[in-house]
Amino acid sequence: MICNNCGTANNEDAKFCKNCGNNLAQGETTQPEQTTQQAQQTQTQTQTQLEQHIQYVTPEKMPRVENYLVFSILVTLLCCLPLGIAAIIKSSQVDKELAIGNYEGALAASKQAKTFNLIGVISGGVFVLIWVVVTFILPLLLAFGL
Ligand SMILES: [Zn+2]
Numbered sequence: 001m002i003c004n005n006c007g008t009a010n011n012e013d014a015k016f017c018k019n020c021g022n023n024l025a026q027g028e029t030t031q032p033e034q035t036t037q038q039a040q041q042t043q044t045q046t047q048t049q050l051e052q053h054i055q056y057v058t059p060e061k062m063p064r065v066e067n068y069l070v071f072s073i074l075v076t077l078l079c080c081l082p083l084g085i086a087a088i089i090k091s092s093q094v095d096k097e098l099a100i101g102n103y104e105g106a107l108a109a110s111k112q113a114k115t116f117n118l119i120g121v122i123s124g125g126v127f128v129l130i131w132v133v134v135t136f137i138l139p140l141l142l143a144f145g146l
Contacts, residue, residue, distance in 0.1 A: 005017065068117055075124070078124065083120045086116050087113050094106045
């Protein structure tokens with residue numbers, strides 16, 4: 001058998017060329033081409049898969065949704081505990097909804113957190129105003145008989 005790579009005559013039953021080690025059974029000249037084609041195909045496939053993967057893992061950029069968390073904590077500490085806790089729950093819900101990609105839900109929770117905080121600030125302000133009137137202004141008015 002003549003090796004088609006180097007032209008050396010080998011035994012008929014030889015599987016490999018004794019001169020260059022070429023695989024006589026398959027014929028070396030056509031095989032590398034196939035391998036190269038296959039490799040290119042595989043590379044193209046991998047690229048396509050990679051592109052799909054990138055598209056999949058990069059979601060549409062969502063606008064930031066305000067969670068009012070600091071505001072909610074301040075309302076809890078400075079004003080009214082139950083209202084503040086409700087606001088904190090809504091604030092943390094904003095991030096949870098964003099994490100699962102529910103933009104509408106995040107917006108709704110953000111709105112509710114804002115509402116709770118506004119109620120907290122307004123009622124807190126009214127409470128402070130009444131407290132100031134009762135403990136400072138009213139006694140002074142009474143004491144001086146104005
Ligand atoms: Zn050979």
